[in-house]
Amino acid sequence: MNRHAWLAALALPGCAALVEDDWQGRATHPALPPYHLVVSDADMENACGAHPWAYVFGCALRLPAEHVCLIYTRPKAAAWILAHEQRHCDGWDHAAERAR
Ligand SMILES: [Zn+2]
Numbered sequence: 870m871n872r873h874a875w876l877a878a879l880a881l882p883g884c885a886a887l888v889e890d891d892w893q894g895r896a897t898h899p900a901l902p903p904y905h906l907v908v909s910d911a912d913m914e915n916a917c918g919a920h921p922w923a924y925v926f927g928c929a930l931r932l933p934a935e936h937v938c939l940i941y942t943r944p945k946a947a948a949w950i951l952a953h954e955q956r957h958c959d960g961w962d963h964a965a966e967r968a969r
Contacts (some may be wrong), residue, residue, distance in 0.1 A: 893964050897960060897961070898962070900959045901931055901932070901933065901937055901958050901960075903939075903940050904937050905940045908942070909944070910943055913943060926946065927942035927954050928940075929957035929958050942954070
């Protein structure tokens with residue numbers, strides 16, 4: 870995998886389609902300052918990608934080059950969703966994501 874592809878992979882949205890508790894044992898990316906963006910249900914697909922097999926509550930988009938981590942949620946997101954995406958911004962991935 871070349872460096873460009875690696876950066877593109879880093880920018881893949883984290884997922885919050887399920888209540889996931891399969892975090893890796895430690896943060897594997899540098900923490901980035903979060904910036905929370907609320908998007909409508911209709912815009913969720915644009916913000917987080919189409920996931921026809923799952924209901925997406927939100928996503929976190931790490932942008933190391935811009936030194937920011939965008940958190941997208943629907944309006945009135947529950948606290949656990951924000952906490953989940955915040956953890957992605959803090960550099961954590963899911964154990965399953967590492968296997969890819
Ligand atoms: Zn996640």
